[in-house]
Structures are given as structure tokens and as C-alpha cells.
Amino acid sequence: MTSTASGARVPLPNPYTPGQVPRFLAGRREELGRIRDQVGRVATYGETGGPLLVFHAPRGLGKTSLLRAAQRETAELGVVSVWVSCVRGTPVLPELVAGVARSLERAEVTAGATSGAEGTRWRARLDRIGVELGVVGLAGVRVSADLRDDEPQDPSPTAPVTALEDLLHDAATLVRRRGGAGLLVLVDELHAAQRGELSLLLNALQNLDGQREDNPLAVVTAGLPVTPEAITRAATFGERSAFVALDLLADADARAAVTGPADALGVSWTVPALDAVVAESGGYPYFLQLLGSAAWAAAAPAAGERIGLADVRAGVPAAQGQITAMYRARWGSATPGEQAFLAAMAASVPDEGNVSRAQIAAALGQDSRAISVPRERLIDKGVIEPVGHGLVRFTLPGFAAFVRRRGEP
Ligand SMILES: Nc1ncnc2c1ncn2[C@@H]1O[C@H](COP(=O)(O)OP(=O)(O)O)[C@@H](O)[C@H]1O
Ligand SMILES: [Mg+2]
Numbered sequence: 001m002t003s004t005a006s007g008a009r010v011p012l013p014n015p016y017t018p019g020q021v022p023r024f025l026a027g028r029r030e031e032l033g034r035i036r037d038q039v040g041r042v043a044t045y046g047e048t049g050g051p052l053l054v055f056h057a058p059r060g061l062g063k064t065s066l067l068r069a070a071q072r073e074t075a076e077l078g079v080v081s082v083w084v085s086c087v088r089g090t091p092v093l094p095e096l097v098a099g100v101a102r103s104l105e106r107a108e109v110t111a112g113a114t115s116g117a118e119g120t121r122w123r124a125r126l127d128r129i130g131v132e133l134g135v136v137g138l139a140g141v142r143v144s145a146d147l148r149d150d151e152p153q154d155p156s157p158t159a160p161v162t163a164l165e166d167l168l169h170d171a172a173t174l175v176r177r178r179g180g181a182g183l184l185v186l187v188d189e190l191h192a193a194q195r196g197e198l199s200l201l202l203n204a205l206q207n208l209d210g211q212r213e214d215n216p217l218a219v220v221t222a223g224l225p226v227t228p229e230a231i232t233r234a235a236t237f238g239e240r241s242a243f244v245a246l247d248l249l250a251d252a253d254a255r256a257a258v259t260g261p262a263d264a265l266g267v268s269w270t271v272p273a274l275d276a277v278v279a280e281s282g283g284y285p286y287f288l289q290l291l292g293s294a295a296w297a298a299a300a301p302a303a304g305e306r307i308g309l310a311d312v313r314a315g316v317p318a319a320q321g322q323i324t325a326m327y328r329a330r331w332g333s334a335t336p337g338e339q340a341f342l343a344a345m346a347a348s349v350p351d352e353g354n355v356s357r358a359q360i361a362a363a364l365g366q367d368s369r370a371i372s373v374p375r376e377r378l379i380d381k382g383v384i385e386p387v388g389h390g391l392v393r394f395t396l397p398g399f400a401a402f403v404r405r406r407g408e409p
Contacts, residue, residue, distance in 0.1 A: 011300055015261035016293035018286060018322070024260035025069045026285075027253030028062065031055065034244060035070040038218040043077050043181035048209050049218025050242070052202070054190070056227045057246035058395030059382050060286035063222035066246070067186050070220065078181040080107045086192040086223075093164065093197050096185070097129050100171045109178045122174070125167050132163040164204040172217040182216030191223035191230055191380075198234035206237055225385040225395075248283035257288045262296070266303035276312045282397040287323065294319035327402040330383055338383075340364060341374040345384070345392070346403035354391040 015023055025032075038049030055063050071081045082099040086092045172183040190198070208215040223230070225245075231238035249257060258277055259269055269277075277295060281287035294315030299307045334342060344363035348355045357375070361368035375392065378384045383399075384392045394400050 012265050012267070012303065014293055014296050015265055016289045016296060017261075018289040018293050021065050021068045022062075022257070022261070022285075022289065024257070024264070025062075025065055026257035026260060027249050028066055028069070028246075031066055031244060031246065032070060032073070034242070035066075035074070035218075035220055038220070039070075039074045039077060039079055039181075039184060042184070042216045042218050043079065046176055046182065046213070046216040048212035048215045051209075052205055052231075052238075052241040053218070053220045054227055054231065054241050054243050055220075055222040055246055056225050056243060057222075058225060058385055060284060060396070061246045061248070062285045063246060064188055065285070067188060067220060067222055071184070071186055074184055078179070079184045080104065080109060080175045080180055080182075081184040081186060083186045083188070085188040086190055088192040091197060092187075092193050093200065094130070096187075096201075097126065097164075097167060100167060100183075100185075101126055104171055104174065107175070107180065109175050109180065118174075122170060125163075125170055129160075129163040129167050132160040161200055161203045161207070164200060165207050168204065168208060168217060169215055172215055176216045182218070185217065185219045187219065187221040189223055190221040191227045193230075195230070195234050198230065202231065202235040202238050206235070224382045226379055249285055249288070250283065251278065254278045254281060254283045254288055257285060258292045261292070262301075262307065267296075267301045268306050270306050270308045272309045273307050273312045276309060280316070284397045287319075287397065290319045290322055291315065294322075323398065324402070326396070327399055330381075330396065330399065331403070331406070333381065334378065334383065335374075338374045338378055341371060341378065342383070342403050343407055345394070346400045347407070349400065352394060352397065352400050354387050354393045357390045357392075360392075 017023060034053060038053060041047060042049050055066060057063055067083075071083065075081065080103050082096065082103045084092055084096045084099050168183070168185070175181070175183050187193075187201075193201075205219055208217070221227075228239075228241070228243045231241055248254075255274055255278055258274060262269060273295065277288065277291045281291055291312070295307055295312045296315070297318070298314035299305070299311035301307055331339065331342070341360060341364070344360045345355050348359040348363050357368045357371065360375075361371050364371065375384075379386060379392070382395055385395050387393055
């Protein structure tokens with residue numbers, strides 16, 4: 001708390017952001033560098049940024065935070081950005097079209113062009129793509145019905161591909177002609193896009209990349225660890241995308257995530273307090289925010305004060321309550337068959353390690369083919385993730401221990 005002239009104590013606001021975009025993005029220098037490279041190409045050469053950039057990681061690792069930071073940062077380069085987030089079962093392309101139109105209006109790129117030939121052309125584009133995507137919406141229903149089909153499907157309806165391609169081309173060149181750098185399209189939760197829509201988007205981007213000097217735009221996406229597979233299934237050439245996995249924060253970055261927001265308010269952390277939070281979080285960004293927030297709430301510090309180990313200890317139960325609620329929600333969203341799978345998995349490793357298909361099958365007393373369905377479903381839900389060679393692991397630190405505790409009397 002801060003003292004006012006009258007001596008009253010005014011509490012400092014809690015600067016931590018569990019579940020929200022952080023005030024201070026710790027680490028992620030390499031990942032931001034990848035985005036900067038692409039946007040730099042758009043801005044400098046007025047051409048396509050490069051292959052589709054795909055960040056993938058389990059929930060809570062900081063994908064949305066990274067994309068938002070990049071969006072903020074690149075706005076200074078004169079890039080007009082469009083943000084869309086995919087939701088399972090909801091078409092995203094109409095939202096992308098509306099988003100492009102809105103972003104251009106907000107950037108006043110189309111303001112002067114609403115009359116005259118350019119404006120007429122632009123409105124005609126928007127109308128046409130609306131019609132084309134209406135058609136795709138219907139096709140999408142058919143496509144999603146055979147989602148399990150392992151054949152990648154390159155041939156997609158050409159008319160909507162062309163319409164989307166034209167829209168992105170026009171939008172990007174309009175920005176450029178009005179003195180802006182180009183267009184940045186950010187797509188979050190890409191794993192939730194329908195396969196038909198994903199295929200359409202990938203085809204349009206592929207065509208735009210083929211004429212790269214005419215298309216000043218970059219597309220940066222994020223999704224769960226299944227995203228690369230979903231992209232490759234939607235279009236064979238999708239495998240040429242740039243896939244980048246987000247990892248837990250390294251020690252120094254985890255420390256910065258905790259001290260950064262406090263520093264900005266003139267509050268510091270003692271070394272033991274910081275050590276405790278970083279150790280407890282396992283470098284998982286969401287837990288760092290949660291634990292930081294809880295310790296801050298317990299300390300209620302004034303500018304110039306320090307958060308100590310006692311504050312961390314006082315705050316941990318509240319943070320743990322929150323974390324346990326998350327574990328429970330994940331457990332509760334699993335079917336009985338999936339829960340049996342999770343219990344077998346947790347029983348197969350002493351800590352948070354990787355588990356093989358054979359280990360899980362053995363623990364369940366089943367054939368290893370029989371466990372494919374719960375395995376796939378849990379991967380789709382983001383509860384577990386494949387780590388290659390048929391191995392899987394839990395995506396949330398501490399979840400294995402939670403599952404084991406449930407099994408205890
Ligand atoms: N680099 C970072 N530095 C500090 N906090 C972060 C960082 N990345 C993520 N966070 C925090 O972690 C939590 C999860 O981030 P989010 O971007 O929503 O993850 P995702 O999109 O991968 O699920 C949020 O509370 C956010 O504030
Ligand atoms: Mg997210």
C-alpha cells in the first residue's frame with residue numbers, strides 16, 4: 001500500500017494476470033524474433049512474410065500472450081493486424097473476412113476509398129466472398145463428418161479459395177498503397193478450425209505465396225500440440241509450414257515473469273520468495289502468474305517494500321485451490337473410459353515423464369489398439385500430448401500427482 005498526504009493507505013493494484021495477457025512478456029525472444037523476421041520482410045520488401053508460422057503448445061504456455069505481444073509490437077511498424085480465434089463447431093472464415101474489413105476501417109485504410117472505383121471494387125470483394133463462404137459453410141458440415149479420414153485433401157472448391165485469396169491480396173495491397181507496411185493476420189486456437197476451412201485457408205495462402213512480391217502479408221497462428229497434424233491433414237503442403245513449439249519458461253525468464261510486473265510498481269521480491277515461486281511453478285507461465293498474484297495479495301505491498309517467503313507461504317493455499325479446481329475441471333471433462341486411461345497413465349510413471357502406449361495398455365489390461373480412441377480424444381482436449389515414438393505425457397504440471405491422489409483411499 002502507498003501512503004497519501006493525509007496518511008491513508010492506498011493499495012497498489014495487483015499487477016499479475018493469471019488467465020490474461022501479461023503486462024510483461026518474459027522470455028520468448030526467439031519466438032518474437034521469428035515473427036519480427038516475417039513482419040520485417042513484409043514491411044521492407046512489401047512481400048509475403050514467409051511460410052505459415054505455427055506456434056503450438058498445451059494451454060497456459062503463453063501462445064495467446066505471444067501473439068498479442070507481437071501484435072502490439074508490430075503495430076509500430078505500420079502493420080495493420082487482424083485477429084481471429086477459432087472455436088470448435090463455429091466457422092472462422094466469415095469472422096476473418098469481417099475482421100479484415102473492420103481492421104482496415106479502423107486503420108482508416110478504406111475511409112478514403114469508400115467512394116470511387118477502388119471503394120466499389122473493395123465492397124464487391126466483400127460481397128462476393130460472403131456468398132462464397134456461405135457455400136463453404138455447407139461444405140464444411142460435410143467435411144467435418146469425415147474428420148477421421150486420414151487422406152489429406154488438397155483439392156478444395158476453387159471458387160472460395162480464389163475469393164479468400166483476392167480478399168487478402170486486396171486488403172494487403174490497400175494497406176500498402178495508403179502508406180502502411182502491410183497486413184498481419186493472427187489466428188489463435190487454430191486446432192479448433194474445421195478441416196474444410198483450414199484447407200481453404202492453406203490453399204489461399206499457398207497461392208498468395210506463389211506471387212509473393214504482390215502480397216505484403218504475414219500469417220501467424222497458434223494452437224494446441226495437435227495443430228501441426230491438423231494442418232498436414234488439411235493440405236499435404238501444409239507440412240512446409242514453420243512449426244515452433246513453445247516450451248516452459250527457462251529459469252531466468254520464469255524469474256523475470258515474477259519480478260517484472262512488481263518492478264514496474266517499485267516492489268521487489270526477496271531471493272528465497274522468488275526461488276519458492278519459481279520452483280513451485282515448474283516454469284509453467286500460468287502458475288507463475290497465479291502464484292505471483294497470490295503472494296502479492298498476501299503481502300499487499302507498498303511501493304519500496306519487498307515480498308518475502310512468508311507472503312509466498314501465505315498465498316500458496318489460495319493459488320493451490322485454483323490449481324486444484326483446474327485439475328478437477330480437466331478430470332471432470334473426461335469420460336469414464338478416458339479417466340481410466342488417465343489413471344493408467346499416471347500409475348505408469350513415478351513423476352511427469354513420458355508414457356508409452358504399451359505401458360498404458362498393460363496397466364489397463366487391454367490390447368494397445370483398443371486404447372486409441374481415448375488417447376486421441378484426450379490429445380484433442382489438450383489433456384495429454386504426443387511426444388513422438390507413440391509416447392504421451394500430461395500437459396499440465398502436477399496433474400499426474402493429482403490423478404494418483406484420486407486413486408488413494
Ligand atoms: N512469457 C510470459 N511471461 C509472463 N507471463 C506469461 C507469459 N506467457 C504466458 N504468461 C501467462 O500465462 C498464462 C497463460 O498464457 P496464455 O497466453 O493464455 O497461454 P495459452 O494461449 O498458451 O493458453 C496467462 O496468465 C499469462 O499472463
Ligand atoms: Mg490461448
